Amino acid sequence: MKKIINNPDEVVSEMLQGLVKANPQLQYSKDLEVVSKIDKENKVGLVSGGGSGHEPAHAGYVGKGMLDAAVAGNVFASPSPDRILKGIQEADTGEGVLLIIKNYSGDIMNFSMAKDLAEMEDIKVEMVVVKDDVAVKDSTYSTGRRGIAGTVFVHKLAGAKAAAGGSLDEVKKVAEKTIANIRSMGMAMTSCILPGVGVPGFSLGDNEIEIGMGIHGEPGVERTTVKTAAELAEILCNRILEDYDYSDSEVAVMVNGLGATPLMELYILNNEVEKILSEKNIKIHKALVGNYMTALEMSGCSITLLKLDDELMNLLDAPCDTPALKV
């Protein structure tokens, strides 16, 4: 294992401290592994989180126009309810808090428990669950579809609605509408190594890729041979377009890297995605290309489509200022 770390047990805490040192507008709650905004605005609070190893998710999306707090678990493991409760307390200004959760059983259990604890303290809490991955119906860590990179769009649009002064119910409605219009599909070319484990969790041969693999290395749809960017774009986009009707619509696209894939390759993929969509008369309003939700040093990508109407478009274009996304 070659990694720039000190002690595997301290990677989450040291990473978040490093993030806050580069972003002095954020603060870090030691031991509870919560990153939150220093300047509180009076508005609905947004909290997201989950296992670490998906950087810049989730702490990278804390800031104006997006999240108010992010809660980190250990690598690929859900944070415990006491940590999430701290995130809720940091984000609450009396207007209530929305939890944005990805559909993994551990996350669902821990976030719902935190919601109960916060309600015992008279904080109003609502939650939404992102399940954008069209690859598989059930998976190693999820009952039903997994939540992956599309979650970033949910942070962005719900965050814009909260910043515009929306009520807890209105912000939740926007989050749910966004979730309903998002589909993602990914693939992986290599495994990744958890710092505490030291060896790869599985192996893919030199000429092997896995279509539909999850962001923790969970099994996908099929193992196949290396493809061209055009073939990959075709495979991933088709799965998405078969699952939800994007025809004649305007969309936001995210071409996301899993951590070890060079930007060169992501831009090449984006070029192919644009060709496929324009052939189908789908207009791209905005494309985000880069590492938005990763899996340590896994190489691979995911493609996300978000179908836009006027409301969602305005929220997508609203300004935001976070370490990982600025509009």
Add this chain to the structure above:
Amino acid sequence: MNIKITSKEYVEYIELVTKKIEENKDYITKLDSITGDGDHWVNINMGFQKLVENKELLLSLKLGDMFKKIGMLIMSTVGGSSGVLYGSAFIGAAKTIGDKEEMDINLLCDVLEAELNAIMERGNAKPNFKTMIDSMYPAVNALKDALDKKLDDYDALQAMKQGAIDGMNSTKDMEAVRGRACYQPNKGVGHLDPGAVTMCYQLEVLVDYLCK
């Protein structure tokens, strides 16, 4: 006989369970290595050790507050699924206890039922999923039946213990629907569920302690 459980008795019981779990390290770890990812003993042991470390604090709390504190301690120490499931159980029990200072057999029955319901709800799980629920569900039902029949506390508790043991043993032939074992090709068939075993320990030790 008539049982009475205050914070003092419950902490004594926690110490006995912790010892029982400690003694079965190799057995539980081996079981979880076959059906799951091998860390169940480490996690559950860490949680109970933490409770014993905080014995004085727990003793200073009223029964309901003590249960809430136990839930919070286990949740933050154990993490993962076991942590949140046990945390939910104890915090659910705390709500049932309210500000009562001690438990008689009827309140104990309500508390165990609240724990069971909290675990089933949080884990979105039912009996026959090859989980800790399979030890607890028959145990709680046996206790309820015994109390309906107006059995003496001693006999009612013995019935509960037998329910827990039978329930634990019934997990051997079950196919897992929840937990890591459901990702095994054979769904863990042929082996007891480690979560059901450690839950059975807790119920057995409780009965033995109250009936001693």
